[in-house]
Amino acid sequence: MHPCRVLFICTGNSARSILSEATLDHLGQGRFVAYSAGSKPTGRVNPLALEALVTASIPIEGLSSKSWDRFVASDAPPLDIVVTVCDSAASEPCPVLFGDFVRTHWGLADPAAATGDPAAISEAFRDAHRLIMHRILALLDLPVETMSREALKQALDRIGELGDGDSAEVAA
Structure with missing residues (x-):
């Protein structure tokens, strides 16, 4: 499993999955290849997601909101x-994709749904990206190349339970 190919999916593919894709691609440095998609893509990346990435010095070139259809095609x-990065606690429907891969859920409130003044909305994007960064760093600590599917699934599920201040020790 080298590089490890990871797809982040949510409904709109405009913020959370985009933040996850760009962060893992940047920090994974060829060990991981990240993709993102949505079940009902908005067709545009949220500008505040791009701003959060730029602030973190993560490249934004090539990011786009796209359908998960491209990941079920024969090629x-x-x-x-x-x-999946949708927020099941908010009764947001999570997309389901079938295939021979390890599935996990890292629920995360949608910063694009944040309300309030512009500063509060920007803070929601920064908070979401901080949590994504925390979880991505925990993923990078895993020896995914040598883990069994079962151990990987358990470790990924534990990462999805991490909050921003939680310890990131999740290796099996």
Whole structure:
């Protein structure tokens, strides 16, 4: 499993999955290849998601809101891990994708749904990206290349339970 191919999916593919894709691609440095998609893509990346990435010095070139249809086509890249990032606690429907990969859920409130003044909305994007960064760093600490599917699934599920201040020790 090298590089490990990870798809982040949510409904709109405008913020959370985009933040996750760009962060893992940047920090994974070729060890991971990240993708993102949505079940009902908005067709545009939220500018505040791009701002959060730029603030973190993460490249934004090539990011786009796209349908998960491209990942079920016959010429789709093979996937090792699929992560849903919708917020099931908010009764937001999570997309389901079928295939031979490890599935996990890293629920995260949608910063694009934040309300209030512009500063509060920007803070929601920064908070979401901080949590994503925390979880991505925990993923990078895993020896995914040598883990069994079962151990990887358990470790990924534990990462999805991490809050921003939680310890990131999740290795099996």
